Each structure stands twice: as structure tokens, then as C-alpha cells.
Amino acid sequence: MEQNSLPTEIVLTHPRQCLGTIQLDWTPQPGNYLDIEGKTYAVLERRHRYHLKSGRYRLHKVAIYVQAAQRPSEKSLIEGRWVIGDASCRFNARSEIIRCAVNPPGPCESCHYYEKCEG
Template identity: 55%
Template sequence: MSTEDIDLPTEVLIGNSTTPLGKIYLDWKPQPGNYLEIDGQAYTVLERRHNYQFRRGRYRLSKIVISVQTAQKDPERTYLEGRWIIGDASCIYNAKSEVLRCAVNPAGPCQGCSLREVAPEIEAEN
């Protein structure tokens, strides 16, 4: 990741409107389908567009514009290492993926799963 990609200004629009919800700075590039939380409200990213500026003889990414819709907070999603993953991140079987929950119970849910095992380093922290 180059220093240009860190803390890019991101304009957030609700749905297809042109009225911005606000401007935030992200250290990651949200993809459609990702979750985003702003002021305690959860949103799903619908679309991402890039704006470029010509500086010093080349085009550089200057800001990102994302269209979002409100979403319910999903207890089955966890923000981990810069991305949203499905399922309980403390379980040793969790795939740490946005697409696949785990190897032993891919359909979920994690709540009440008889195969759930907490990773030893997480147990030690509790």
C-alpha cells in the first residue's frame, strides 16, 4: 500500500442521491457489499467510484465516492484487520473471510454452535 492510499477522503452518498451523508477518511477501500459504520449507524456499500486529479505529470486518486444504504448491525459480522468477516472471530474454525464463515459450520450461525472452540490466545486474554 502506498502512502497515497492511506486516509483517502471518502464522500458518502445515501442510495442514488447526490446529497452527501458526509465526508470521512478511510485507511481501506470499501468494496460493494462491505459494511461501514458512521456515527453508530450501519450501512452497506452499494457502489464505489473514484475521482482522480492530474498532479506532477500523472493522475492520482484524490477521493472515493461511495453510495450506501442503511443496514441492520449484523452480529455475525466482525471488523478484523481492516475488513469485515463473517462469524465469530474468536473461534479457531473461523475462516477470517468476507465470504466463508468456517470449515465445520459454513451455513452458521455461530451462536450456539456445538463445534465452536475459542482460540487459546483469546481465552488467555479473557
């Protein structure tokens, strides 16, 4: 079995329930978005599941914990990774999951809390 075609268990965090198991051809990281049956989910956490076989632990499947979300319309590229919102703002969290402390739902455009970052 190839590593990039491992079964991936999708677990909804609230209310806690398993949405099923699918085969993915990419490795979901926290902050990525995933579309399943017409709904969009944000990946919050990834866990590996191992089985002991012939005296060795082998990666058996991956479990990702998700929550329902909308794909952000505003993104900024910082040091090779995409973050939500306008990263030039002082309050931006520079996170793939949270936009900022003062205006988490956004949008950044025309936000009255905007302050340009120093440096």
C-alpha cells in the same frame, strides 16, 4: 498523501444525498458495513476520483455509495469472503449484500424453504 488515508465521500443512494467526507484507514468494498454517527450503512459501490496534476492522473479521493442497513447476524465464509446467511442452503445468493431469493430478510435459521446444497 498515503493511499490508505484518502478522503472518502459517503453518498446515500436513496434519497440521494452526501453524508460527508471522512478519512478511512481501510478500503471499503461493496458488502462491507460502515458505522457513521450511530447509524449503520452497507457499502454498495465504490468509485475513484482522479485529478490531473503535472500531466498525470492521481487518485484524489474515493466515493462510496451506501444504503442504511443492519449488520447481518448470520454469515458464512466461502472461498475467503464472508457472505450473508447460511451458505449450505441451495437458495443462498452467496453475496455480501443479498441473503437469498426466497427469504431475503432472513433469518436462515428455521426457514421452511431451506434445502441442502448438492456438492
